[in-house]
């Protein structure tokens with residue numbers, strides 16, 4: 001069976017948590033596509049060459065979740081050749097046997113426009129910055145500024161900007177518990193599997 005769940009949204013909206021929970025609940029494979037861009041960003045050197053030669057070791061680095069890696073990722077993510085180099089891997093993953101969940105910024109719009117389920121997970125910048133601050137610590141005002149800067153860059157780039165697909169179901173997690181957000185996402189998948 002092939003079945004793709006596309007989960008897009010801005011940084012720290014809860015995509016990762018929801019994606020992992022949906023994948024576990026339905027036995028689907030999960031790909032965090034942000035990790036691909038983070039790995040390209042932290043590798044250094046020519047980003048296009050880095051994207052073309054990305055290896056499992058690059059994706060296993062333990063510094064991919066830092067604020068710096070997030071910023072570096074959103075800078076290399078504006079380069080069309082970088083996006084192109086990562087496209088086929090993501091599409092193949094999406095069509096694997098047994099079902100797949102991919103989370104990112106352009107899964108429902110560009111990578112898998114025919115995905116069976118498309119979710120757009122969002123939350124206010126303040127709520128997202130607070131969640132990110134709980135993860136990474138440091139100066140809260142700086143974390144908020146970083147979240148807003150990355151939103152700005154991701155939403156306004158020319159190639160594959162962050163936006164909900166026309167047929168995406170929006171889940172705003174600003175005031176939802178993790179359990180409620182996961183339940184809403186699972187209900188969408190279950191409804192489509194019936």
Ligand code: C5P
Pocket residue numbers: 011012033034035037038070073074075077103104105106107150154
């Ligand atoms: O989701 P995460 O915060 O790990 O993503 C890091 C950055 O990678 C995003 O801010 C965005 O610029 C880029 N990205 C993207 N397309 C995706 C996933 C991530 O452009 N599908």
